[in-house]
Structures are given as C-alpha cells and as structure tokens.
Amino acid sequence: MDEREIEQGYASFHRNLNRILRDRNVKIFKAHVAAHPGQAGRLSHCLGLSDELAEIEMYKAILVRSPLKDLHNKAREWLEERGIEPPAPKIYSGKQKTSRRKRKPYG
Helix, strand or coil: CCHHHHHHHHHHHHHHHHHHHHHCCHHHHHHHHHHCHHHHHHHHHHHHCCHHHHHHHHHHHHHCCHHHHHHHHHHHHHHHHCCCCCCCCCCCCCCCCCCCCCCCCCC
16 A cells, blocks of 8 residues: 555545534444544544543544534534533644754854
8 A cells, every 4th residue: 555545545534534523423433433443543542432422522523623613613512511621722823833953053
C-alpha cells in the first residue's frame, strides 16, 4: 500500500465518520470505529466503553469536527443537559506553531 492509498483511506474514513456523526447513532458510530481501527486513532478508546459513555464521546467528536459546524450547538446543548463539560473549541490563528531553538553560532 503506498502513501496515496493510505491518505485516501483516511479521507474515506473521515468522510464516512462525518456522515455517521450526523445521524448520531452510537451503535453505527462504534461499528465504524471498530471496522477501521487504524484510521480511528483516539476514537478507538470508544470501543471499550458502554454505549452511554461512547455516546458522550460521539457528541464530543461532533464538536471538534469543523465540517459538522451546523451540529455544534445541538451537541453542546446535549452535553450540557447531562452536566458534561463540552471540549473547548480549538482556535486557529492561521499560523502553524514552530519551535524556535537558539542556534549556536558557527566558529
């Protein structure tokens, strides 16, 4: 499998994940993550959770995905109604952080 196929696999996983998250069905969400453990990354921890706890993670996943912006308010309300702190939104300045190390001068 070459790098392009790997990238296409990740893209396909995330497109399907967005579609599944829109439906907000925890059983289908967990099945999708289980079927693609390599692409699921941090979401793989949901497989060991009860459906109730995985549903919380599902709503948190909705909040951090920009293609699902139209669902963010509903997801935030769902979590808050259950006394769960929603994840803080990530704020991007458009610039990537780079580490700056002092270099020793030559000579």
